[in-house]
Amino acid sequence: MISAAAFTAVLAALYAAHSFGDHWVQTHHQARAKAAATRSGRLACLRHVATLTLTKAAALAAVALLTDLSLHPLAVLVGLLVDAATHYWADxxxxxxxLADLIGKGDFYRMGAPRPGTDDAPHLGTGAYALDQSWHHLWLFLSALIIAA
Structure with missing residues (x-):
């Protein structure tokens, strides 16, 4: 049985670290290059996921140390690996x-996309960003279940 308190603490740590790592720790180069269908793009994405995972590990360590929460190292490793793999896949x-096209969400995915021939968007509220973040949040939830178990 999973402790509700442990699950809540782990999920809060992962969520906060995800938001910080995905927006503050990720470099501008990583954000722009990580989707390129090249070796350089794959490496940029790997570097982003590595620093994001380290950010999440640090948040979990802080919660464990400051709250006396006991986390099994193997569960932490598996949970962070699941999160990292799914984050890389989406990014x-x-x-x-x-996937969005396959399940009928392609139009939503492209909502607010940059204008043709440019790399700008009139705002950050794109469908791609919303689906990306909601994908990550689902896997943060599942990873928290693994880690807290």
């Missing part, structure tokens, strides 16, 4: 776009 962008 390569093409797989998530294909």
């Amino acid at each position: 390569r962008r093409a797989p998530l776009a294909r």
Whole structure:
């Protein structure tokens, strides 16, 4: 049985670290290059996921140390690996776009996309961003269940 308090603490740590790591720790280069269908794009995405995972590990360590929460190292490792793998998959962008098309969410995915021929968007509220973040949140939830178990 999973402790509700442990699950809540783990999920809060992962969620906060995700938001910080995805927006503050990720470099501008990583954000722009990580979806490129090249070796450089794959490496940019790997570097982003590595620093994001380290950010999440640090948040979990802080919660464990400051709250006396006991986390099993193998559960933490498996949970963070699940989160990292699913984050990488989504952040390569093409797989998530294909999934959105497959399930009938393609138009929503493209909502607010940059204008043709540009790399700008009139705002940050794109469908791609919303689906990307909601994908990550689902896997944060599942990873928290693994870690807290």
